Amino acid sequence: MTRHVVTQFLASDGQEDRLRTALEAMIEPSLAEPGCLAYQPYADPNDPSRMVLLEEWTGPEALHEHFATPHFFHVRDVLVQILTEPTVIKRLVPA
Numbered sequence: 001m002t003r004h005v006v007t008q009f010l011a012s013d014g015q016e017d018r019l020r021t022a023l024e025a026m027i028e029p030s031l032a033e034p035g036c037l038a039y040q041p042y043a044d045p046n047d048p049s050r051m052v053l054l055e056e057w058t059g060p061e062a063l064h065e066h067f068a069t070p071h072f073f074h075v076r077d078v079l080v081q082i083l084t085e086p087t088v089i090k091r092l093v094p095a
């Protein structure tokens with residue numbers, strides 16, 4: 001069963017460009033993973049410090065494997081430095 005993931009980010013003041021760059025750098029390697037169907041960050045047009053990431057995976061195993069990739073570990077380490085609050089992650093399945 002496909003999994004959709006919605007993650008919300010809030011960058012610290014002055015870190016908006018780093019957040020955008022970090023998330024955009026994840027697109028290509030994530031889409032290259034066998035179970036990744038979609039991976040797209042979106043910016044809030046009214047608040048550049050807020051971004052949302054929409055992902056679609058073939059199933060929980062693919063998502064679990066994604067969390068073990070070098071590019072995920074790298075972005076996780078970057079996000080710890082630039083976010084003002086913890087990410088909000090929603091894992092969704094079709095109703």
